[in-house]
Amino acid sequence: MVNNNSHAKYDVINSNSNIKKMVYSSLFAALTSIGAYITVPLGPIPFTLQMVFVLMAGAMLGSKWGGISMIVYVLLGIAGLPVFSNGGSGLGVILGPTGGYLIGFIAAAFIIGYLFEMNGSNNLLKNGLFVTIGSVVIFCFGLAHLMIVADMSFMQAVTVGFLPFILPGIVKIAVATGIATKYKI
Numbered sequence: 389m390v391n392n393n394s395h396a397k398y399d400v401i402n403s404n405s406n407i408k409k410m411v412y413s414s415l416f417a418a419l420t421s422i423g424a425y426i427t428v429p430l431g432p433i434p435f436t437l438q439m440v441f442v443l444m445a446g447a448m449l450g451s452k453w454g455g456i457s458m459i460v461y462v463l464l465g466i467a468g469l470p471v472f473s474n475g476g477s478g479l480g481v482i483l484g485p486t487g488g489y490l491i492g493f494i495a496a497a498f499i500i501g502y503l504f505e506m507n508g509s510n511n512l513l514k515n516g517l518f519v520t521i522g523s524v525v526i527f528c529f530g531l532a533h534l535m536i537v538a539d540m541s542f543m544q545a546v547t548v549g550f551l552p553f554i555l556p557g558i559v560k561i562a563v564a565t566g567i568a569t570k571y572k573i
Contacts, residue, residue, distance in 0.1 A: 412573050413457040416445035420461045421471035436473045440560045442493045443519045446500025447568030455498035462490055488533020492526035516565040
């Protein structure tokens, strides 16, 4: 005789795990929205705390739920909620100069999550490398989009869309790596 209760118990546990991941995914979408309001203007692309939460989402939630959290964030902004930097929203922001960074958030969270799933550990340096790779992904998307939308050369885009953010980016990587390494979800 097969005990069907063990299957039901597993389904409840698995369902609770998915609910937990959905809640954390929503939390990281909300935190990214809040991070967008903490802004320091550094030219056409503002310095915000969004990236810290993007990096942590990937590292702490994994590829699927980290990516989903950033998809939710971007979709909320496209739908008109003022969740982008400086309270921006709408498809125009995605199509504007900073839109590539926002699309890069999705890719970075997914890639960081994947790297953590495959190789993550309590090794701060290894995890820092994974988070750094995610940061590079964000900048690659952002710079490529900036070059196209603003009709800039590669060097012009790097000058306005990357160089001012090197030091703040290192700090964001360090913070996200430290938190993600210490606290597992």
